[in-house]
Amino acid sequence: MDIVVSVKTNLDLQMIRIKNREPVLEAIPYKTGDLDKNAVEAALQLRDAVGDSKVIALTVAESNRKVRETIKEVLAMGADEAVLIVDPALESTDQAGVARTLAAALQKIGSYDLVLFGEGSSDDYSGQVGPRVAELLGVPQIGYARKITAGGAGVLVERSMDEFIETLEAPLPAVLTVVSEINEPRIPSLMNIMKAGKKPTEEWSLADLGLDPAAVASSCETLSNLAEEQDRKHVMLEGGAVDQAAGLVNALLKEGILGR
Amino acid sequence: MEKVDCIIVGGGLAGLSAAYGLASEGLEVMVVERGDYSGAKNVTGGRLYLSPIRDIYPELWESAPFERPVTRELVTLMGDGASTTLELASDCFATAPYQSYTVLRARLDQWLADQVMEKGGMVITKNRVDEILVEGSKVIGIRAGADDIGADVTIIAEGVLGLLSSKVGLREEPLARDHALGYKEILELPSSVIQDRWHLNEGEGAAHLFMGEVTKGMMGGGFLYTNKDSISLGIVVGMSAMRERKEKIESHTLLDAFKELPQIRPLVEGGTLVEYSAHAIPEGGIAKVPKLFGDGYLMVGDAAGLALNALLTVRGMDFAIASGFYAARAVADAKSRGDCSAAGLAQYEQSLRSSFVLKDLETAKDIPHIMENPRLFTHYPQAVSGLLEKLYTIGPHPSQKLSSTVIGGVRKDFMNARTLKELYAMRKI
Numbered sequence: 001m002d003i004v005v006s007v008k009t010n011l012d013l014q015m016i017r018i019k020n021r022e023p024v025l026e027a028i029p030y031k032t033g034d035l036d037k038n039a040v041e042a043a044l045q046l047r048d049a050v051g052d053s054k055v056i057a058l059t060v061a062e063s064n065r066k067v068r069e070t071i072k073e074v075l076a077m078g079a080d081e082a083v084l085i086v087d088p089a090l091e092s093t094d095q096a097g098v099a100r101t102l103a104a105a106l107q108k109i110g111s112y113d114l115v116l117f118g119e120g121s122s123d124d125y126s127g128q129v130g131p132r133v134a135e136l137l138g139v140p141q142i143g144y145a146r147k148i149t150a151g152g153a154g155v156l157v158e159r160s161m162d163e164f165i166e167t168l169e170a171p172l173p174a175v176l177t178v179v180s181e182i183n184e185p186r187i188p189s190l191m192n193i194m195k196a197g198k199k200p201t202e203e204w205s206l207a208d209l210g211l212d213p214a215a216v217a218s219s220c221e222t223l224s225n226l227a228e229e230q231d232r233k234h235v236m237l238e239g240g241a242v243d244q245a246a247g248l249v250n251a252l253l254k255e256g257i258l259g260r
Numbered sequence: 261m262e263k264v265d266c267i268i269v270g271g272g273l274a275g276l277s278a279a280y281g282l283a284s285e286g287l288e289v290m291v292v293e294r295g296d297y298s299g300a301k302n303v304t305g306g307r308l309y310l311s312p313i314r315d316i317y318p319e320l321w322e323s324a325p326f327e328r329p330v331t332r333e334l335v336t337l338m339g340d341g342a343s344t345t346l347e348l349a350s351d352c353f354a355t356a357p358y359q360s361y362t363v364l365r366a367r368l369d370q371w372l373a374d375q376v377m378e379k380g381g382m383v384i385t386k387n388r389v390d391e392i393l394v395e396g397s398k399v400i401g402i403r404a405g406a407d408d409i410g411a412d413v414t415i416i417a418e419g420v421l422g423l424l425s426s427k428v429g430l431r432e433e434p435l436a437r438d439h440a441l442g443y444k445e446i447l448e449l450p451s452s453v454i455q456d457r458w459h460l461n462e463g464e465g466a467a468h469l470f471m472g473e474v475t476k477g478m479m480g481g482g483f484l485y486t487n488k489d490s491i492s493l494g495i496v497v498g499m500s501a502m503r504e505r506k507e508k509i510e511s512h513t514l515l516d517a518f519k520e521l522p523q524i525r526p527l528v529e530g531g532t533l534v535e536y537s538a539h540a541i542p543e544g545g546i547a548k549v550p551k552l553f554g555d556g557y558l559m560v561g562d563a564a565g566l567a568l569n570a571l572l573t574v575r576g577m578d579f580a581i582a583s584g585f586y587a588a589r590a591v592a593d594a595k596s597r598g599d600c601s602a603a604g605l606a607q608y609e610q611s612l613r614s615s616f617v618l619k620d621l622e623t624a625k626d627i628p629h630i631m632e633n634p635r636l637f638t639h640y641p642q643a644v645s646g647l648l649e650k651l652y653t654i655g656p657h658p659s660q661k662l663s664s665t666v667i668g669g670v671r672k673d674f675m676n677a678r679t680l681k682e683l684y685a686m687r688k689i
């Protein structure tokens with residue numbers, strides 16, 4: 001079984017500060033999408049369960065530097081090969097553009113039985129890319145997978161639907177997106193990290209995929225990206241701890257936060 | 261046990277410098293760093309002396325993410341109620357090639373890690389080395405979590421305290437008396453404000469040190485370095501001085517008090533705190549430098565005590581980078597001769613001895629002892645400011661002759677037996 005797992009590199013959100021209401025994005029380290037790691041883990045487990053299979057990690061980015069380390073991490077976890085789509089034109093793409101790029105890459109890869117995604121990315125969390133790729137490829141898709149079993153004519157998937165669990169079957173090839181409860185992604189060993197750099201890695205540009213930069217240009221324009229502004233009340237409570245506690249209770253009562 | 265050519269414990273400047281050298285030579289190198297990324301938790305005051313290391317990896321420095329070249333040097337001697345500031349504006353410091361730059365470790369270390377990877381070296385972050393594996397007298401590799409990994413040579417670059425290396429007897433257990441403690445804040449300020457406040461031309465930087473009251477008279481001092489759009493403000497205090505002080509004081513409160521001083525407040529006004537850190541500093545001098553190499557291992561940077569606090573100059577980063585460079589050369593040579601025993605690696609110590617690293621530490625060998633004298637941080641800053649205060653004072657009574665004020669002050673504060681003895685001892689510095 002050939003399994004392609006799509007991986008997104010995003011900024012380490014915990015490292016981002018807000019200054020004058022705007023995020024400071026300079027010198028923030030990159031990180032593999034959290035749910036993407038669940039997808040990788042699911043792919044590795046399926047590969048090992050089915051046998052005679054391979055896992056290809058696929059990623060899209062505007063520069064090699066951005067994805068170099070995250071792809072290495074995924075290869076270190078156990079993916080067999082990597083395909084990087086790197087093109088400066090991808091700097092200003094959107095979910096539709098990424099989906100078009102991925103679909104074209106999958107067509108170029110040629111043989112794939114399963115394509116796995118996280119249900120959403122750690123930064124934008126739009127949850128669009130997986131379903132869009134399935135549409136573009138014209139293959140069945142199942143979202144929110146919490147359990148994947150290969151068998152019969154295709155895959156058997158349990159979907160996590162909050163209130164209930166739905167079990168679906170799909171023929172191959174198919175596109176699946178996974179939720180975090182599906183597994184605990186493995187942490188690669190040091191030696192596997194060392195070896196990851198030597199695994200086969202292909203790098204393609206948009207031109208290699210026969211895509212025009214215009215095809216991936218974003219159809220949305222960001223007008224502003226501002227942190228919410230909160231007015232602080234600036235109340236200073238005077239006195240010792242006992243007086244301050246009483247003052248705090250009074251203030252909370254007055255605001256209607258206590259005693260409702 | 262799986263094996264690589266060389267493992268480096270710790271991805272600070274010393275470890276990364278060694279890795280860069282080795283990777284450039286085509287050796288297989290694995291740096292293991294516990295931080296989220298190189299530089300994440302590394303602390304420095306803020307100034308890298310580039311002059312001593314400019315010829316080491318000359319190709320690197322052009323693109324290094326330095327903050328500002330230091331073109332203005334200031335030092336303030338703080339007495340109780342009066343302080344004296346000396347300022348040196350030197351054409352020599354203000355002309356390229358600049359001798360020193362302010363730096364931010366989060367940027368510098370990450371950048372160096374990138375350079376290592378460009379050369380094919382592997383920097384593995386978010387992984388802690390738990391143990392240095394020793395067989396007989398030979399270091400054979402490391403244990404990290406469930407992984408045991410062997411190496412022909414292990415370079416120990418774990419930084420100050422050397423907890424892993426002292427555990428297996430490669431150096432002494434760290435003692436408080438050989439270390440100082442540093443606290444530091446990075447405060448963001450617009451670069452135009454920085455240039456205005458420190459009277460700097462665009463892109464130039466200032467370094468300002470403080471002695472005396474700032475540490476409540478304990479061994480140590482305060483520092484302020486200007487970065488591109490932030491300042492690094494901190495305080496360093498000897499661990500023994502803290503311990504021995506009669507009225508106990510929580511060391512971290514010194515930094516808060518420093519910021520509140522009337523001389524400092526206007527300088528930091530409006531700054532946004534973006535980073536706070538605390539870190540130990542080796543202050544033992546050459547006497548505390550451990551054995552630098554042995555069968556299958558080398559020690560570099562702070563882990564080897566290669567740092568020098570000479571009051572007006574604080575150095576460790578240049579020593580870290582240089583020791584990493586010489587370590588890489590020694591390992592590459594040893595590998596090519598197929599001899600990674602102590603004898604095969606001995607070249608490392610020889611090259612440190614003939615470079616500034618051990619030479620400067622040797623020259624400064626009496627400094628740790630002299631700095632133990634608390635009067636350096638109490639009496640002297642006070643005496644200098646006291647004397648100047650007198651000279652500048654016009655009171656209601658008829659003034660003394662200028663000369664008698666000076667002579668009287670000098671006699672009282674500097675010409676007594678004790679002070680003369682101390683000043684005489686300082687000739688060794």
Ligand SMILES: Cc1cc2nc3c(=O)[nH]c(=O)nc-3n(C[C@H](O)[C@H](O)[C@H](O)COP(=O)(O)OP(=O)(O)OC[C@H]3O[C@@H](n4cnc5c(N)ncnc54)[C@H](O)[C@@H]3O)c2cc1C
Pocket residue numbers: 269270271272273274275292293294295298299301302303304305306307308309387388389390417418419420424441442443444494495496539540541560561562563566567574575576577578580
């Ligand atoms: C407050 C302060 C001010 C200073 N001012 C200056 C200055 O102005 N100029 C100057 O040149 N020097 C200055 N120094 C000294 C200088 O910062 C150090 O000498 C320098 O950082 C040493 O580099 P290093 O690589 O040896 O150690 P470090 O930078 O400490 O690197 C050690 C690395 O090893 C990692 N590590 C440790 N243990 C493990 C483990 N078990 N597993 C994996 N990784 C591990 C750590 O995470 C760290 O990244 C100052 C130091 C301090 C604290």
